[in-house]
Each structure stands twice: as C-alpha cells, then as structure tokens.
Amino acid sequence: MTEVRVQSGTALRLDSVTKTYGSGAAAVTALRGVDLHLTRGSFTAVMGPSGSGKSTFLHCAAGLDRPTSGSVWLGGTDISRLKPKALTRFRRDHVGFVFQAYNLLPALTALQNVTLPLLLAGESVDPAWLDFVVDAVGLTDLRGRRPAEMSGGQQQRVAIARAVVTRPDAVFADEPTGALDSRTGRQVLDLLRRTATDLDQTVVMVTHDPVAAAHADRVVFLADGVFVGHLDRPTPQQVADHMTHLGEW
Template identity: 90%
Template sequence: MQTRTAAPTLTPPATAVRLDAVTKTYGSGAARVTALRGVDLTLARGSFTAVMGPSGSGKSTFLHCAAGLDRPTSGSVWLGGTDISRLKPKALTTFRRDHVGFVFQAYNLLPALTVEQNVTLPLLLAGREPDRGWLDFVVGAVGLADLRGRKPAEMSGGQQQRVAIARALVTRPDAVFADEPTGALDSRTGRQVLDLLRRTAVDLEQTVVMVTHDPVAAAHADRVVFVADGAFVGHLDRPTPQQVADHMTHLGEW
C-alpha cells in the first residue's frame, strides 16, 4: 500500500507592518496639504527599519499613521493581522495599548514610579498581570536587572531610555515605533541605545521602525527608507553613515 507524502507547506515571513496606498491630507481648499501620497510599505517581523527625510517630508506623519496615532485619509494600515485604519476610536486606543510599543526622544516616564512600575504600566492600564518570566527577561535584556527599584530621577538619560524600551517591549507588540530615540542623548549613550534596539530586532524578533535625522543612527538599521514630498523615494540596505548622508544630500536636506 502506497502512502501519499503531503506537499511541504511554505510559510511566508510574518508581516508586522503593512501600508497600502496610504494618503494623508490636512485642511481643505487652498489650505489643503498632502503629507503622504499613496505610500506602500511592507515590513517583516524582526526587521529594523529607519525612516529619513528632509524637514516637512512626511516622515513624522508616516510614523503617526503607521502606529495608529493618526488615521490615513485613504488607504489601509495593517499591524499584524489587524487593519487598524478601520477600527473605531475606542477600539484603536485599546489596540495601540496592547499591540504597539512607543519610544520617543522624551522618555515619558512617571517620576513617582520605579523602573519596574514604569515598565509594567501598559499592563496595569489594561488590567493585566505581567508575565513574570517575560518581564524578568525584558528588564535583563535592556540591562536594568539591578535597577528595578530606582526612580527616573536616580538614573541617567541612557538608563531612562532603556526603561522606555523595556516598557515598549513588555506587551510583546506587533511593532515598536521609535521617534528620534537618541535625540536627547550624547553620542556614546545614543550608540548604546541603538545597539539595544538592534538587539531587540535580532534576538527578540521584534519589529522596530525608527524615524531619525541622524545618518549614524540610521546606519544601525537593516534598511533605511527615504521620504520626500510625502512619498518614499528610495532605500538603502545595511548602509554606512556616509552612504546615508550622501543619499540625503540628493534629497536636498544638506
């Protein structure tokens, strides 16, 4: 009796972030401004992507739409398997809390809370108990295992940004969005934070999307995407800081 061998199942890489024909406009009539023009982008889980462009190019609008902080005028935004551009406001707020991590230039830590309390704040707001094993792993991964009881005022800027990164990771989000995460740090501390973001992508298979104006910061990413006049106008894979700077020159920033 012959047995039939099942055909192998090919599983494509999981998609963490997808934008389909996303347009964003503000105002109307003569005051109408188009900030994004039919943007398409697909990011695989575990990727680290930097977004760069001149001032007013649309990179911040892209970040806000991709992270669910703003709604596109047209098109769709998917995080994991959810089309967040179709969610109602309350559902979108809940989704962001549970599925999106944020890291900003300002650390946005609550001064009265300890490291551990700041890290677990998204879970507290959701009425969920932390997974102690995952919490211990995340706090250790960002180098804060011995500082869990400290408050922000007792920590350096770099340590506070590590707390913000751990807070962004604690819910195991579909993606972490970072907006100029090293802007308030000196170059050495900034490099350590960027190395940490890269390790979260490599070691934790966490998707990281970072907006930055710094070619050195961008060069830590797997891919640098360039934005001009509301559209993606090219990318570089694993570039050097000089290659990023040279590319930006052609976009008219310097």
C-alpha cells in the same frame, strides 16, 4: 508611488496611505500613496528632510493618526478602520512607542514604569518574560530606581522595555537618540537592535542622524510624502550621501 518590502510574513503593512491636512486651497498633503511592508524582527530607519512626512508617517503607522485614504495593518488588523475606543485598546495591547522625551512617570520605579502598560490592560505579568526584557535592555540593577535617579540613557532603556513588554506587533521610535550624547545614543541604538533580534520585535525608527540610521537593517527615504529609495545595511557615509541627493527629487 514606491513600495518597500522586507521579505514575507508581514507584521506592519501600509497600503496606498495618504494623509491630507486641511481642505481646499489650504490643503497640505503630507503622505502621497505610501506602501510599506515589514516583517517581525526587522529594524527599519526612516529618513528625510524637514517636511518630508516622517512624523506623519510614524503617527499613521502607529495608529496615533488616521490616514486620509489607504490602510494600515498591524498583524492581521486593519487599524485604520477601527473606531476610536477600539483603536485605543488596540494600541495599548499591540503597539509600542518610544518617545524622545521618555514620558516616564516620576513617582514610579523603573520596573513599575515598564509594567505599567500590562497593569493598565488588566493583564498579569509573566515573570520570565519580564526578566528577559529587563535583562535585554540592561535594567537588572536599576529596577528600584525612579527616573530622577537615572541618566537619560537609563531612562530611555526603561522606555524601550516598556514599549516591548506587551509583545507588540511593532515598536515605533521617534528620534530616540535626539536628546542623548553620542555614547548613550550608541547604547540606545544597540538596544533597539537587540529589541529586533533578541526579542523578535519589528522596530521602526524615525531619525535625522545617518549614524543612527546605519544601525538599522534597512534605511528608507521620504521626500515630499513618498518613499524615494532605500539602502540595506548601509554605512553612515552612504546614508549621508543619499540624503544629499534627496533635494534632486
């Protein structure tokens, strides 16, 4: 069991998290005692080969799935102990998730898509904060456009703004550049970087791309359901080299 820490003042914490699917001889263990401590304002990339547990880790950390054992803390709340309705409300208010497929509502404008989580929560929109978020992701001139009128990169900007507008404890991104061309992908990665630095959000990104991972403060590596190492501010080549040796694990 390998523990990965990023300074103090934890915004996201996983303690001895395991996740097993099925039972008996058919049981498959996707996570094996994972520990992870991340501070607010950090940007962490998670990498590993297919089947290493990346998606399971992301879903458990974001409260989309429950660990079999261990605990997941977001801010001061152990979300792994919340009942389903309470967990749904907590995710709405404290978790931002950036999907690879954007998941925007086609009938709504960019601004309406961004503010949707606040409206669903019955919260008023802080105009100053909304302007700051919209400007930070470069949507100032796109507020009135609907998804069909925007490029893939522009839609992903909307998805990022929607994920951070509620001031969540953590923002999770699932292969956010997987469906984008290289130029647009770089723009999205720069936005995630600004999300951490300018908006003081904790960003956790799962990716298979060494170039994308190199935008993060730290890259952690999963193999067979456990963290097996990390690199701080690496180059894409260092990430790629590290990935080639994961098979030895």
